[in-house]
């Protein structure tokens with residue numbers, strides 16, 4: 001557990017952090033968010049003693065960190081920052097090895113750990129371990145930064161805009177990957193961002209700051225539904241209901257739907273549709289590859305002419321996706337229902353716009 005008690009930080013007349021009290025439970029992701037200059041970085045850097053508070057105190061695991069030597073403290077706290085801060089003259093492997101090296105791990109153990117971490121963050125160890133930072137893309141460098149922060153398996157991870165310096169697509173991939181790593185590792189994470197969508201996606205708790213003060217500390221659901229004041233209200237914006245959808249997984253909303261094999265006979269199609277007008281068409285492997293409208297069947301010269309073909313990746317969503325992703329897929333394709341697939345791309349059922357409307361109404365906490 002991490003606890004901030006009435007923590008303030010002043011620089012001359014500037015109050016960077018103003019009487020912040022905050023408790024972060026073990027194993028949860030707390031996202032610090034707020035406009036530029038509101039004190040996020042300063043708050044974070046006081047937790048690993050890169051900065052000292054002017055007043056107040058910080059406890060990690062029940063212990064006042066001002067009584068812990070900074071080097072010792074930082075062994076239990078991984079730190080990843082925007083623009084990564086990799087050492088340019090050191091290879092990827094050497095960068096990741098810095099902390100294990102300081103801990104005097106033997107060479108074999110360090111090498112194993114480097115491999116393990118690169119694989120964890122989705123980089124091929126053989127292709128990347130010997131590279132230098134200048135030979136990496138922005139997204140790869142960010143991943144190495146995260147791997148380095150995790151190197152000595154610290155229970156706590158501080159991340160300052162870790163996905164800030166990459167393009168939106170890469171950013172989304174890194175967020176997804178971070179979420180799955182966190183699901184497995186259950187670190188206590190404090191992540192700084194100014195991107196609300198990122199916060200809503202990754203946070204168990206959101207701490208929103210304004211001019212050095214903590215203005216609300218809540219779950220994303222509560223923050224969106226009941227902003228504490230006008231500042232939070234304006235910050236989270238008007239589309240609360242939509243934002244909440246990115247907190248809800250599709251899983252519980254998947255419903256069975258009629259499917260037809262690509263090579264089915266007219267009779268098989270009729271019985272598969274069983275009176276329904278629409279059916280999803282699946283290939284031999286069970287992947288949705290289009291749909292069929294029963295009304296097109298009589299006039300079509302052949303079955304394959306009646307099938308509206310589509311790319312699985314373009315129409316379908318994974319069961320692990322969120323309702324927000326499903327909605328944007330529907331809007332993007334102009335379809336009121338879309339197929340849901342498993343990890344192998346196989347058809348599991350469908351989700352409809354109506355389900356999303358229902359979920360939006362139910363999501364009020």
Ligand SMILES: Nc1ncnc2c1ncn2[C@@H]1O[C@H](COP(=O)(O)OP(=O)(O)O)[C@@H](O)[C@H]1O
Nearest residue numbers: 011014015016035036037038039040041042043
């Ligand atoms: N070393 C410093 N000296 C003087 N002022 C600083 C220093 N670091 C930060 N500040 C000021 O403290 C405030 C909070 O900064 P910071 O924590 O970096 O904000 P954020 O990360 O939310 O953008 C800002 O007004 C900033 O200008």
Ligand SMILES: [Mg+2]
Nearest residue numbers: 040041042160
């Ligand atoms: Mg900052």
